[in-house]
Amino acid sequence: MTAEVTREPEGAAARPVAGGVVRGRLVRPGGVLPIVVILALLLVLIAIQQPDFFQPASLLSFLGRSAPIIILAAGQYFVIVSGEFDLSVGSLVTAQVVVAARLIDSDPGRTWPVVLLLFGFGLLVGVANGLVTTTLRVPSFITTLGMYLILVGAVYLWSDGAPRGGLSDEFRRFGRLAFEDVPLLGRLPYALLVLLAVAVLLLLFSRSDAGRTLVAVGDNPRTAELTGVRVGRTKTVAFVISGLAATVAAILLGGYSGVSFQAGLGLEFTAITAVVLGGVALGGGRGALLGAMLGALTLETLFTLMNFYGVSGALKSTVQGLIILAAVSVGALRRR
Amino acid sequence: MRRPGIAVALASVATLVLAGCATDTPTPNPSQSGATADAGTGVQSKFFVQADYDREIALLGATATGPADRPWEQVLDPRPVDTAKYKKPGPYKVCFSNAALNNPWRQVGFKTMQAEVEAQRALIKEFVHVDAEGKDPKQITDINDLLGKGCDALIVSPNTTATLTPAVETACAKGIPVVVFDRGVDTDCPVTFINPIGGYGFGHVGAEFLSQKVPSGGKVLALRILPGVDVLETRWSAAKVQFDKANVNVVGVEFTDGDPAKTKTIVTNYLQRHGTIDGIWMDAGATAVAAVEAFQDAGKPLPAINGEDQLDFLKLWKDKQLTAIAPTYPTYQWRTPVLAALKILRGEPVSSPWKLPQPTITQDNLDRYVDEAMPPLHYAMCGCTDLPGYPQRWK
Numbered sequence: 001m002t003a004e005v006t007r008e009p010e011g012a013a014a015r016p017v018a019g020g021v022v023r024g025r026l027v028r029p030g031g032v033l034p035i036v037v038i039l040a041l042l043l044v045l046i047a048i049q050q051p052d053f054f055q056p057a058s059l060l061s062f063l064g065r066s067a068p069i070i071i072l073a074a075g076q077y078f079v080i081v082s083g084e085f086d087l088s089v090g091s092l093v094t095a096q097v098v099v100a101a102r103l104i105d106s107d108p109g110r111t112w113p114v115v116l117l118l119f120g121f122g123l124l125v126g127v128a129n130g131l132v133t134t135t136l137r138v139p140s141f142i143t144t145l146g147m148y149l150i151l152v153g154a155v156y157l158w159s160d161g162a163p164r165g166g167l168s169d170e171f172r173r174f175g176r177l178a179f180e181d182v183p184l185l186g187r188l189p190y191a192l193l194v195l196l197a198v199a200v201l202l203l204l205f206s207r208s209d210a211g212r213t214l215v216a217v218g219d220n221p222r223t224a225e226l227t228g229v230r231v232g233r234t235k236t237v238a239f240v241i242s243g244l245a246a247t248v249a250a251i252l253l254g255g256y257s258g259v260s261f262q263a264g265l266g267l268e269f270t271a272i273t274a275v276v277l278g279g280v281a282l283g284g285g286r287g288a289l290l291g292a293m294l295g296a297l298t299l300e301t302l303f304t305l306m307n308f309y310g311v312s313g314a315l316k317s318t319v320q321g322l323i324i325l326a327a328v329s330v331g332a333l334r335r336r
Numbered sequence: 337m338r339r340p341g342i343a344v345a346l347a348s349v350a351t352l353v354l355a356g357c358a359t360d361t362p363t364p365n366p367s368q369s370g371a372t373a374d375a376g377t378g379v380q381s382k383f384f385v386q387a388d389y390d391r392e393i394a395l396l397g398a399t400a401t402g403p404a405d406r407p408w409e410q411v412l413d414p415r416p417v418d419t420a421k422y423k424k425p426g427p428y429k430v431c432f433s434n435a436a437l438n439n440p441w442r443q444v445g446f447k448t449m450q451a452e453v454e455a456q457r458a459l460i461k462e463f464v465h466v467d468a469e470g471k472d473p474k475q476i477t478d479i480n481d482l483l484g485k486g487c488d489a490l491i492v493s494p495n496t497t498a499t500l501t502p503a504v505e506t507a508c509a510k511g512i513p514v515v516v517f518d519r520g521v522d523t524d525c526p527v528t529f530i531n532p533i534g535g536y537g538f539g540h541v542g543a544e545f546l547s548q549k550v551p552s553g554g555k556v557l558a559l560r561i562l563p564g565v566d567v568l569e570t571r572w573s574a575a576k577v578q579f580d581k582a583n584v585n586v587v588g589v590e591f592t593d594g595d596p597a598k599t600k601t602i603v604t605n606y607l608q609r610h611g612t613i614d615g616i617w618m619d620a621g622a623t624a625v626a627a628v629e630a631f632q633d634a635g636k637p638l639p640a641i642n643g644e645d646q647l648d649f650l651k652l653w654k655d656k657q658l659t660a661i662a663p664t665y666p667t668y669q670w671r672t673p674v675l676a677a678l679k680i681l682r683g684e685p686v687s688s689p690w691k692l693p694q695p696t697i698t699q700d701n702l703d704r705y706v707d708e709a710m711p712p713l714h715y716a717m718c719g720c721t722d723l724p725g726y727p728q729r730w731k
């Protein structure tokens with residue numbers, strides 16, 4: 001766009017530079033202005049077709065439903081901004097939901113131990129993705145594709161191809177229930193509070209030194225390494241965040257809809273689309289966490305809009321594909 | 337000279353089209369007598385066959401022969417065939433090429449079949465099962481492999497109809513008795529083909545119930561798994577016929593992929609768009625609970641709904657006193673092929689085709705099928721309570 005767009009060595013989207021901070025941060029590649037504009041536009045279109053959508057209760061329940069995909073996109077952001085991909089999150093979500101159902105087996109007493117176990121599992125998958133990618137130097141595209149297949153196969157084998165057991169109400173409430181009768185707001189879904197907590201935590205992390213190092217690693221791993229950054233460890237942290245985010249998403253999704261083999265189907269692509277739509281550059285080094293999360297919200301808004309206008313849901317993946325292609329081409333053009 | 341000509345032509349065509357749109361003259365449509373032109377149900381499926389539909393609807397009201405408490409041994413409209421040429425002394429080796437085990441329905445069915453085999457241990461010395469994992473090429477290979485294993489009888493549950501037909505024909509040509517069940521094949525060579533009444537019957541029962549329970553002008557949402565699959569297309573096409581006939585206001589027909597999350601989102605969106613939905617028709621019950629949950633979570637009155645005989649739905653129905661019905665595609669049909677194979681090997685006549693009754697769970701008999709001790713994804717119509725290992729085997 002404008003001439004002040006420069007590639008800073010740290011590529012730090014969140015770096016506080018004196019003067020022109022706001023303008024620079026919003027419009028440079030990786031800035032959040034474009035996505036805010038798109039989101040606003042979609043909201044206007046929804047307002048025309050379905051003004052009821054903006055009633056607090058309805059809007060909050062929409063945000064609650066979008067929480068899992070926003071959290072997944074946030075996790076995916078760290079991996080992508082560090083220059084990698086995580087294709088395993090969808091199958092990780094499915095695995096977590098199926099495992100949770102079988103282990104909890106409708107017994108409320110087992111809820112919390114199983115939740116802890118799920119986080120352990122998510123952590124482990126993240127560490128494995130990270131170590132294979134960084135120490136064995138397998139491209140993350142392949143590593144996480146492998147992990148995807150391993151998880152799909154393992155779940156299939158372990159469950160004989162159909163989910164068993166059941167989730168306790170205790171487990172399901174996070175994704176399903178809400179604080180009722182909240183003044184002004186009406187109904188405040190738990191999922192939305194979980195989303196806010198995760199968002200604050202991750203935003204703080206992304207603005208910490210560790211968070212900026214991650215972006216630097218994605219921008220130029222060689223430079224980062226020369227300045228003393230442990231690139232392997234940094235990238236592994238990104239995969240771990242993604243794995244943990246997938247765990248939170250799995251708990252919310254499982255809670256929302258109950259046990260299903262399709263719980264995480266295609267979510268890796270939805271998350272990547274959201275991140276790219278949010279102005280984060282594939283290949284790493286540029287983009288803001290807020291952008292990625294807004295990207296996910298925009299995507300969900302778009303799907304809701306398509307529904308309100310009666311567009312077939314079958315077009316969803318086509319739309320995602322077009323967005324990825326368009327966003328990446330625009331990004332590439334701007335970098336020239 | 338040419339251009340204005342075209343423009344004039346276009347303009348007149350446009351005028352004609354617009355005029356056509358503006359007039360409300362009903363065009364007589366002989367194929368859809370009595371139905372409104374568009375009740376929101378769209379065009380009829382290309383899978384719809386009127387004769388099959390008529391036959392299935394007739395079978396719904398037919399009385400089955402055989403023991404009433406053992407519907408898996410019953411036959412509707414029996415047409416016995418002679419099997420003397422297959423008679424041989426036991427015990428037998430029975431082989432089974434299975435399309436897949438990839439959903440709870442098939443899981444429950446297969447466990448029921450294994451239990452039936454166990455109950456028949458005196459007659460069956462060996463039972464070989466190969467799972468094609470939902471892949472046509474694997475099932476073709478599986479069937480060919482089984483042909484070299486000295487099976488006395490072969491049971492096939494085909495993955496897809498057309499693709500598996502040649503493999504089944506090859507098996508028939510070997511001279512061993514073949515029994516096909518669930519989905520069919522395009523050949524008469526198997527000794528018998530076992531299945532319940534079918535998709536038209538299933539779809540009709542749910543749609544007829546909704547036509548009665550949804551108040552006049554009420555909104556019905558139809559949820560389908562996916563298009564293009566014959567067994568599911570028949571369910572929807574029968575429902576469409578019924579909805580059109582009863583003038584039901586179908587506000588949407590949506591595909592869920594059988595995914596509860598997607599189902600819940602779709603229903604939530606419809607509730608937002610229409611305020612209330614009075615009836616939910618489903619072509620399969622697996623996501624019925626998710627559909628009802630969408631109403632609960634939105635704080636809306638629960639709709640009239642058809643599910644299936646999965647226990648999670650039946651329990652919800654009982655607990656929340658739903659206005660509901662559950663047509664079934666009974667899993668007890670997995671017992672019948674074993675019984676048929678044994679009959680054939682003993683030279684007793686069997687009916688071909690072997691049409692099994694397709695019971696419906698209603699408010700009146702609901703209590704008989706709700707079993708709190710069984711897991712949520714269990715199918716109540718398994719006919720398995722008298723089998724060895726019940727209930728542990730199905731948990």
